[in-house]
Amino acid sequence: xxxxxxxxxxxxxxxxxxxxxxxxxxxxxxxxxxxxxxxxxxxxxxxxxxxxxxxxxxxxxxxxxxxxxxxxxxxxxxxxxxxxxxxxxxxxxxxxxxxxxxxxxxxxxxxxxxxxx
Numbered sequence: 001x002x003x004x005x006x007x008x009x010x011x012x013x014x015x016x017x018x019x020x021x022x023x024x025x026x027x028x029x030x031x032x033x034x035x036x037x038x039x040x041x042x043x044x045x046x047x048x049x050x051x052x053x054x055x056x057x058x059x060x061x062x063x064x065x066x067x068x069x070x071x072x073x074x075x076x077x078x079x080x081x082x083x084x085x086x087x088x089x090x091x092x093x094x095x096x097x098x099x100x101x102x103x104x105x106x107x108x109x110x111x112x113x114x115x116x117x
Contacts, residue, residue, distance in 0.1 A: 003115040006035060007095060010044070010109040013102065022053060022097040022110055029096070035089040037062070037114040041080040043069040044108035051103040053110065058093035064100055067108065076111060086114075 007028050016022060023029040037057060045051040045067045055062040068080045089095070097110050 003038075004113065005111050006037065006114045006116070007110070007112040009097075009111075010107055012107050013045070013105050016051075016099050016102050016108055018099055018102050020099050022099060022108070023095055030092060030094045031116060032091050034091055034117045035114055036086050036117065037084060037089055037095070037112060038086045039081050039083045039113040040065060041076045041082060041111045041113075042067040042108065043071070043076055043080055044106050045070050045103035046106050050101070051099070051108055052101040053097040054100050055112075056094075056096040056098065057087065057089040060087070060089075060093075062087070066101075067103070071106060076109070081113070 007026055009026050042065055047070050049066045052064055052066045054064050
């Protein structure tokens with residue numbers, strides 16, 4: 001597992017519509033320090049693979065990711081961790097989780113793992 005959580009957000013399904021940045025209100029979406037992103041987890045929604053996000057750092061596209069567990073109240077476990085190739089993010093570049101497929105009813109929790117240098 002990576003060093004720590006860079007962003008941890010949970011939000012109601014009603015506000016996570018297609019095209020919305022799930023990190024828009026998180027003060028850690030940008031940093032004055034270089035960061036290394038190593039993975040993420042997405043839990044919530046009413047069914048596994050119901051909701052998806054496109055993850056970006058500045059203009060860099062990590063990919064499209066789906067929720068791996070339904071029910072946001074569940075604890076995030078190692079099985080829900082989706083590893084990424086460690087990627088250095090320049091200071092000032094925003095991490096963005098754009099909703100591609102919105103959850104229907106239940107909230108969504110998204111965690112981005114990595115380190116600040």
